[in-house]
Amino acid sequence: MHQKLLFVIVLGAALAGCASTTPAPAPVPAPNSPAGAPKVHMTRYSQAQVTRLTYCVGLTDTAWSISTMKASGKTREQIRATYANHPNPTLINAEIDEVYGATFTHVWDYSVQFFRECAVNVGQVAADSTDTGAYCVQNAMMSSQAQEYRAAGKTKQEAYASLPIKGDKPKSLVDTVYEGNLDRAHTMLDAWNTCIAPMTVK
Numbered sequence: 001m002h003q004k005l006l007f008v009i010v011l012g013a014a015l016a017g018c019a020s021t022t023p024a025p026a027p028v029p030a031p032n033s034p035a036g037a038p039k040v041h042m043t044r045y046s047q048a049q050v051t052r053l054t055y056c057v058g059l060t061d062t063a064w065s066i067s068t069m070k071a072s073g074k075t076r077e078q079i080r081a082t083y084a085n086h087p088n089p090t091l092i093n094a095e096i097d098e099v100y101g102a103t104f105t106h107v108w109d110y111s112v113q114f115f116r117e118c119a120v121n122v123g124q125v126a127a128d129s130t131d132t133g134a135y136c137v138q139n140a141m142m143s144s145q146a147q148e149y150r151a152a153g154k155t156k157q158e159a160y161a162s163l164p165i166k167g168d169k170p171k172s173l174v175d176t177v178y179e180g181n182l183d184r185a186h187t188m189l190d191a192w193n194t195c196i197a198p199m200t201v202k
Contacts, residue, residue, distance in 0.1 A: 042132035042199060049123055050200050053133050056118035057192050059095065060137055061144070064111040066099040071107050076100045108164045112138060136195035142170050143191035146177040147184045 045053065069079055079096050086092040104110035115137045116130040125133065142163055149159040159174045177187055 042135065043125075043129040044199050044201050045125065045132065045196070046201050049125055050196055052123040053119055053125070053196070054189075054192065056115055056123050056133070057137055057140060057188070059118050059122070060111055060115040061141075061188060062092070062095055063099055063114045064107065064141065066096055067102075067104065067107045067110050067114075070099055108141075111141065132199050133196070136192055136199070138165065139169075139173055139195045140188045140192040143173045143177050144184055144188040146174040147182065147187040149174075150178050151184070 066079055069082070074082075076096060079100075080093065083092045083096070098114075099110075102110065112134055116127075116134055119125040119130045119133045120127050123133070142165065145162060146159045149162060156174055156178050159178070160171055163170045163174070173191060176191075180187070182190060
């Protein structure tokens with residue numbers, strides 16, 4: 001993704017004070033991966049890496065929204081109009097160009113891959129160590145989607161059915177959202193923090 005260099009430049013000032021360390025080598029067993037693959041070992045991250053990865057969660061959420069609008073047939077110019085008041089026009093325009101320059105079939109898969117590449121280029125995580133973040137960002141995305149269903153007055157069963165990943169864990173995320181009363185942004189961040197905290201080196 002050619003725009004990742006621009007993301008690094010744009011975010012450089014905000015992240016300049018974060019120290020970078022290599023992820024701790026002690027992995028812990030993870031649940032079945034969201035894609036239904038066999039169990040994998042997930043890497044733990046330093047606190048500095050988690051700080052950067054949290055920025056990637058925000059970038060991924062925006063990429064998810066943009067790619068959803070692109071898939072619905074909206075033009076690049078319509079998306080720019082949607083984000084006309086964004087506080088960082090350089091970053092949002094780079095992200096819009098990134099999404100519109102990509103070819104993808106599934107919005108969800110594209111968004112997860114976007115996160116993985118951000119994890120490498122912004123989060124300074126090794127390419128073969130992105131599974132932990134990818135797992136946690138999908139928890140955050142599913143929780144965000146559940147919040148939208150709850151806010152629209154839809155039932156938990158409808159929220160369950162809407163999830164791109166099936167199983168007890170996704171259902172438990174929906175249950176947590178429906179038991180709470182957070183807005184979308186806080187729902188997503190809360191799910192991310194809950195998932196990533198045990199995987200953060202103290």
